[in-house]
Amino acid sequence: MKSENIIYHHATVTRNRRNQTNRHKSVVLWFTGLSGSGKSTLAHAVEEELFSKGCKTFVLDGDNIRHGLSSDLGFDDNDRKENIRRIGEVAKLMAEAGTIVMTAFISPFKQDRNTVRELMPHGDFIEIYCRASLSTCESRDVKGLYKRARMGEIKNYTGVDSTYEEPPNPELIINTDQERLEESISKVVNFLKSRIIVEF
Numbered sequence: 475m476k477s478e479n480i481i482y483h484h485a486t487v488t489r490n491r492r493n494q495t496n497r498h499k500s501v502v503l504w505f506t507g508l509s510g511s512g513k514s515t516l517a518h519a520v521e522e523e524l525f526s527k528g529c530k531t532f533v534l535d536g537d538n539i540r541h542g543l544s545s546d547l548g549f550d551d552n553d554r555k556e557n558i559r560r561i562g563e564v565a566k567l568m569a570e571a572g573t574i575v576m577t578a579f580i581s582p583f584k585q586d587r588n589t590v591r592e593l594m595p596h597g598d599f600i601e602i603y604c605r606a607s608l609s610t611c612e613s614r615d616v617k618g619l620y621k622r623a624r625m626g627e628i629k630n631y632t633g634v635d636s637t638y639e640e641p642p643n644p645e646l647i648i649n650t651d652q653e654r655l656e657e658s659i660s661k662v663v664n665f666l667k668s669r670i671i672v673e674f
Contacts, residue, residue: 489570492572493572495572496530497673498574500530500569500571500572500573501575501671502568502576503520503574503576504600506644507580508606508608509611511650511651512655513604514535514536514578515655516578516658517535518578521533523659524666524672527674528674532568539561543560544560554583554586555586557579558583558589559586562589574666580632582639584641587601602662603648605648605651606651607651610651620634645665646665
């Protein structure tokens with residue numbers, strides 16, 4: 475429960491002023507998909523492209539967040555839900571700060587992703603589904619986590635004994651097992667241009 479003594483402070487340096495200085499709009503690009511689907515690879519590659527053009531960018535990556543902000547959470551459904559809630563709130567703040575925020579999280583549940591979408595003004599949350607077959611994701615598994623999950627050493631592993639709910643209406647679907655990384659980057663950047671988020 476929030477305290478009744480908390481008052482929201484409205485800064486004089488607004489998001490709109492930051493966007494004008496940055497010469498681009500700030501948004502949240504929410505990359506979702508199975509482990510091994512290429513979320514982190516694509517998010518960081520898109521960041522490289524945008525940063526090289528002078529954009530203010532940042533990637534919130536799943537493993538990195540679990541080293542700090544969510545180091546107290548496990549992987550059961552409730553902890554996954556709380557992890558995504560925290561990430562959504564951080565992403566919202568960073569968008570307010572004028573940044574193009576990229577998040578790379580499995581975020582397996584539709585309701586959790588929709589909850590994050592609802593945190594933000596319309597158009598700020600861009601869901602990008604990195605779609606790849608489970609067999610492709612397993613073949614890319616350098617950590618051997620899928621194998622360990624199938625052996626029962628890891629519980630609640632998405633795609634093995636925990637469900638991944640595909641986005642029904644994402645802004646973008648990237649078939650990461652069918653196209654080169656450069657093609658995927660172009661699709662994301664061209665989408666941002668079509669929405670006049672970036673103009674270069």
